[in-house]
Amino acid sequence: MQKIKSFLLKNGPLLATVAIFILVYAIGAQLYPTMKKPQVFFNLFINNGSLLIISIGMTMTVIMGGIDLSVGAMIALTSVASAALLQKNADPVFVMVLMLLMGTALGFVMGCIIHYLKVEAFVVTLMGQFFARGMAYVINESSITIKNEFYNYLALTKINLPFFEKAYVYIPTLAGIVLLIFTFILLSSTRFGRTVYAIGNNEQSALLMGLPVARTKLIVYSFSGFCSALAGIVFSISLLSGYGGYGQSMEMDAIASVVIGGTALTGGTGTVLGTLFGVLINGIIVSILQFNGTLTSWWTRIGVGALTLIFIGIQSLFYVKKKD
């Protein structure tokens, strides 16, 4: 009994997220029977591939007590930069590696400013956002189409899934799932991951405990930069183009997903697993609206907004409980 209670208390926000996802899905399936097809579920992963990737980076940042507002703009910058390079017949693999390096480097620089100059992460990453968005438009003001064979191949090759008939995902979809598993292990069972949690709880204490605070913070922001570049690559593959207006306010969707997934904005608690469900909830609302067809897509915004509010409510409820 005691064990069940402590389990519930520990994983309450996560379980609530999963429960809501199932509930919303069930309601949708009742209303629109086509939603019962497995492919609809996998489409959630396909359509939200880049959101999942930046949300994973965001989860780690938020657990550490930070935030990264640059991720949406980084998607735009990555898509434009790679499209421009591919237009000039650059090698696609080289372009991808270069983009990942650029994202990581930008994250690293922001991390340095945040840690060493002691500037609020909010401010630094907002400046990062302006820089990336501005840079994207400097490279090209209009949309560039990608006509690269390798990109085409990645965009159009279906991978059939075992156990499900006629269910498939695309190659880039796998990137998010692999990253999710990697990050889950990283956060839950490595020294680095646990240090991230410790810093999120109390940076001063973590420092006094002799944990490598500076290094960890730099790695986390670099990781978030890496994630946003990866998301940008996935994004440009799925649309086969690059444009400075992509990923508009996507960082806010990522933050909402992270919060819905049970990660507290104050830092110190949360899992990437929760974030996965946060992203899926975001996606399922969109799907239902699409199946309905008559409602405008802006209802998604209102739905996600309401859910985020509810989840912050649940979190503080659990927080109060734990304190008692």
Added chain:
Amino acid sequence: MSNPNDEIIRLEGICKNFPGVQALKNVDFCLRKGEIHALVGENGAGKSTLIKVMTGVERFDEGKITYDGKEIVIRSPQHAQNIGISTVYQEVNLCSNISVAENLLLGREPRKLGCIDWKAMNKRAKAIMQDLDVDIDVTQPLGSFSTAIQQIAAIARALEISSPKVLILDEPTSSLDAHESNLIFKVMRKLCSAGVGIIFITHFIKQVYEISDRITVLRNGKLVATHETASLPTIQLISEMIGHSLAEYDEMKKSEFVVNHKKALLEAKELGRKGMVEPFDLELHAGEVVGLAGLLGSGRTEVVKVLFGIDEPDNGCLIVDDQLIKKHSPFEMIMHGVALCPEDRKASGIVGDLTIRENIILAIQARLGWFKFLSKQKQYEIANKYIKMLNIATPSSDQLVKNLSGGNQQKVILARWLATDPKMLLLDEPTRGIDVGTKAEIQKLVINLATEGMGCVFISSELEEVMRTSHRVVVMREHEKVTEFAGEVSEREIMQAMAGGE
């Protein structure tokens, strides 16, 4: 006599100056192997400065430190830890969201394939805690355990990281109850039987006697004495801690106070809050000063906090001006004409970046509501009135408060509350950390205010001060009102009540 070889660390003739203050004057201190040495003294006695010198946080100006038979210079806290001097602070410097095992071992955890080997880690953490006679589920987050267990975990980490010879415990029991303190004591005894020397800082006299082998008393940055605990009577210890102040207050006369049989201004019946202060009764009449005596941590501050509604009482009732207070909050109390000068003026009173005038006006404006704005002219009038009345040394009322001396800052706070024209004034250590002359002025002021019909509650660490200003003295001990003295009473009697027993 002690064998010099038993000494782990010896400090001789330590002096430390801060700008404007001499924090330590020629202090000697020594710690033996396997002893628990209590370091006591009231606020500002120099305990924390001495600890800072010992742990390399502050450099001393004069004197020498001998550690393990060699004279050394302690360069930094890290250096201190490396040579075997570890400190565990009052507030637990660990992370409450991760498990106890992680808190103990993170940074040197057992690993398998690059990942944390949870099984081995939990096993080792469990063994470490069991070594200290604490049997808990180490996989639970640290925050889910009591403060005592968290303290022990902090001690365990200190032991695990550096196997220290000197362990400094800075008020580890200040927020613990008797049972929890015993847990810590058990750990301390265990460690010192293993040869670790422990410096124990506390405000609880009872605990000093319960656990320590020797006691060093500091007062005003000077060493008073070091005693064997067994041969030092409590009453002597307390008088050494409090000391006797200068005799320059003698001209002061207490206003004659006759209890008029009217109802009390303020009446607390069985008022209390669990974990802060046991239920107490208190009456405050118009024109009366009630002193609260007791050592630091005896619950003096908690009494006024509960009275003022900062912490909501969970027991008893409070009647102010014949009205039962239903909703306890500072706002409600201000509306009933009660004012509080809080203990720590820097943290909870003064706004350093505002001018004197603005600081004085704050409370009165809050009382008026933000829409009835006081005109500038009126503000200057009020400010200048109190600057004159309280004799605040400043060129003008537009001076920033942070540029004033401590005593004058205290006066500004007093002025702020006096400006609201309160019927009752709660003063929590209004004379702390200010010079003797200003102290006398503030005391005189309190007496004058009472003569004019105000009811005052006066808290001070200096017993003489309390006795001089108060008509009645309420004695607190270990979060409980012990007794109340009215009329003539000797210092000795009050001290005995503060000490308890005997």
